[in-house]
Amino acid sequence: MVFEKSLTAMVKGIRAHRGNESEYINTSIAEIKKEIQSTNMATKSMAILKLAYLTMLGYDMTWATFAVVEVMSTNRFGTKRPGYLASSISFTEQTAVGLLTINLFKKDFGSQSQYETGMAINCLSNICSAEISRDIITDLMSLLSSSRAYLRKKTVLCLYRIFLKDPPALKTCFPKLKDRLGDEDQGVLTATVNTFLELARKNARNYLSLVPQLYHILVKTTNNWLSIKLLKVFQLLSPLEPRLPAKLVEPLTNILNTTKAQSVEFEAIRCVVRTMPEGTAIVALAIEKLQVFLNSSDRNLRFLALDLYKEVVEKFKANTSLTELHDKVLTSIEESDVTARRVALQLLDRIVNPSNFQEAVQRLLEFSRKAMPNDEFIGTILSMAARDRYALVEDFAWYLLILGEIGRNMDSSYGSTVAEQFVDICVRVPQVRPYAVTLALSLLDAPAEAENTLSLCTPMVGACAWLLGEYNGEMEKPSEAQFLSGAKVLLTSRSLQVLDAATQTQCIWAATKLYLSAPEHAPAAVPELHELLNSHLPSFVRSTHLDVSERATLSLNMSSFYKADAAGIAAAKDLLAEPLLPVKADAQAQVPLSIDLEEPFFVVEEAQASFMPVRADPKDPYALASTYKDDLGILAAREEVPAPAAAAATSSMYYLGSNTTSATAETEAPEAAPEVKDPLAQMRERLEAQRAAAPKYQVMREDVAAPGPGPAGPGPSIGQAPASSSTCAIPIPPEKELADLQGRLWTVCHRGQHVAVYVCVRSPHLRKRQIRLDLRCERLDASLEIADVALQFSQVQVESSVCGRIVLCSGPLQQRSAKVKANLDSSPFVAPGVFDLRCELEYTVKNDGGEAEAQKVPVELRLPATTFLVPQALGEDAMSDYISENPELLSHQTSQAVSFEKSVSDLPMLVGRCAGLCHFHGIQQASGQDMKFILVAATLPATATPLEGQSAAPSNALVICRCAALVR
């Protein structure tokens, strides 16, 4: 007989062996293993209890599961209880012996003692698996009508676990469970509501039938636990039953006004916020109560109120008194509670408006100086400001100053965002540029704290350099001194050479731009700038970064080419003439992907199939078609607008794209040696001075879309066309001229061994519902005799023909047959799409022996996509309305580029002809040299069953073509 250690003894032992507990525990486990073998159930039970304790410390007890079941099945309550405890702690669904418990549960459910039954239910709720659930459900259900409330309560709550494992059980149990809503015992009632709440979270709709009973309980009860759970249920049910909110007004008002429990009050407020419509008295009452919570001394309540306020602000935008909230939020942000601060920052982001934005930003900046991890403050400032294109910012100079201050923090993770906003604002707000340039110069010029370091974060250095280069024309006149100090900072500062390559490149190019625009804005500084470039660029040329070296070489060559000759002012201006515009973020994405410049831009067969044979038929040359050529004109035009994010880096590349010549002038400029003090302080003074003048900022909030076809969404640039442009209909040629043109558009529809067939598709006759085809055939092999050529149509009816047979040539075929007309029934054609009409070519060939051999060849007669379109006269406005009203119809988009060598004045005529031939109605927008055309056509409605292979367009579908002409 081993010495039995009690639990207390073991715990004491563990505590006594501090430092080498595991050793002690291992010996204890060895003892336990022996004790478990014992036949004495009390010993076994104690061993299991000790094991349960060790499990909590992280020791495995899965090896003892069988012993646990043994202990559970003893008859004595005292030994049974530790067994049940250990199994609820350690058993999982996968525990194999779990199945052994089923009969045990059944036995204990019928026990005399309610505690034994209760213990079994409790354990079941912890360890039940689908198999156990299925076997035990009937026994458990009978417990629902037990005479003891203690058991009913436990059973109701345990049932939810069973339903999770065995969903069909819910169906059988539902009526009995519903009866428990009428239980006279408050505990059972609360438990039932609890179970229904959890069930409703899975699928609320199933429990709408319980509303009358639940409502009745809500009105009657004074139990706080029950009230909260009921309020939760009603939050789930209200969205599903529109009549419910109105019914709830009275009980909710009651609760709000009478309850003493804050948890109930808070839940009621939350219920009102989530379920009640805006503008009702109860919402006002709830918000009033919420204010009290917000001002509470309990920080838990303050936090919950702030959190709920997020929902309030979102749902009832107009109805909240924001000023008071604003102050409260700012105070909460100042609190040291991280969770509350985060919620408050989110809330601030939502409630801030232009009038309190400045104050909020100032406060956040103050906090950020105090707090160590200040990124969340800065992040909030930046995200608030950038929202809706700086909608909150009224004074941009002030905001730039803030950005400058943030940008001086070297560690901030927001450096690149700050730099991006800095540049973006300058691009969008022309009026702020003079201030911005000066600010950029002073930021760059600021004294560093240590040698070879900058007082700015790297992305900001790039942004400032770019501004200096791009907007140096906006500097205050005379700007010689600023030009010089700018170039000096950009080139001479030794700390720059440790920065990354992109930033160095930006600096070099900014300095070059200063030099190039100096003749216009600071003529006196040209020689010195030239001198600076010549003396400092060589050190960059030697840079280990290829980009830097290359850019420096280019700049150096430019400066040694132009020297200090001021005569080329006009040409230098040309180099930097294109203004940078804010470009849509997705402009680049609209350029088709995977362009292989070697390949033709469009697949020839797809785009030009109907024109191809024009070249093939020497008799009917169509002059226009031969000039068609694939071209990258549109693509090239797109590339001309770089995206602003990469602007600083790429713009300089772009400027090199235009050809220029430039010249210089020789003049002396006095070197300026300005007194240095904190640049931000200086700029602040400047801002104050400027405030008196009250500048008006205009923000270019609209982004420039990429030119050319292909915007993805509705309302493409048609609607954004400048108001000044004139709109007029395109001159479409008269019908006779069109018919004449059309008669010349022949295509090859078959070219076989012996015979070629040509077809010319004429305009359909709308009233007669016919389409006319002109057909011709040609002998290809002169050595053979070919006769009796005919086409057999099977898919459509052909007017005045025998069984759809059209004879192209009766008797022997000479070189080429005469033109044969055929009128096809057009009613089975519907779609805007190329359609290949199947027919059969029949002819006879005389072979060597002089015998006639009949030949049959299948032929596909291609009808161009535009054949069955009807011109649709739509104005510009009507069209953009149509596009915005029917976004779902915008399903197919294609684009194509062509180039002509034609004068601009001919273009409308040309487009008009094309439009006429393809049955479009067209309007023209002209602005300056560039022209835009919009062509519209409707699809022909089907009158007969469409032929297979076609899909009818939606009934109100239009085909819209947008053509943009770019003059080169």
Added chain:
Amino acid sequence: MINFILLISRQGKTRLKKWFVPCPERDQFRTIKEVSSLILNRSPKVCNFLEWRDFKLCYKRYASLFFIACIEQNDNELLALETVHHFVECLDRYFGNVCELDLIFNFHKAYYILDEILISGELQESSKRAVLHHISEQDAMMQENEQAKRKG
């Protein structure tokens, strides 16, 4: 619904853990580690709720012990704190001015009490008197058993 209840000492030792939803042992220990480091590092001046994964942790410190309840997003935080407090009061009455050592040496009794208060993560008995009555009746049954054993 309460997903789990944890009692963690100020030193980060687990004094009681109870999961009401099935959760593998290994995940339990990982969770305990994560949650206790989160909560032990919070300053006493901050509020008693924090978001954790898809859940909310509501905790309260009583003497040297942190009582932590993990509830779902939709649950009422104040109610969870009240539940925890209810549990603490029951322990206090049962042990008579409960301290951490009581829970260390009588961990099973803490579980028995918790089982009378919560089942499958829901409160089943809000009356402290009833809870203590049930517990003492069961204790009496244990006593009878032991006496019977000694006699037999």
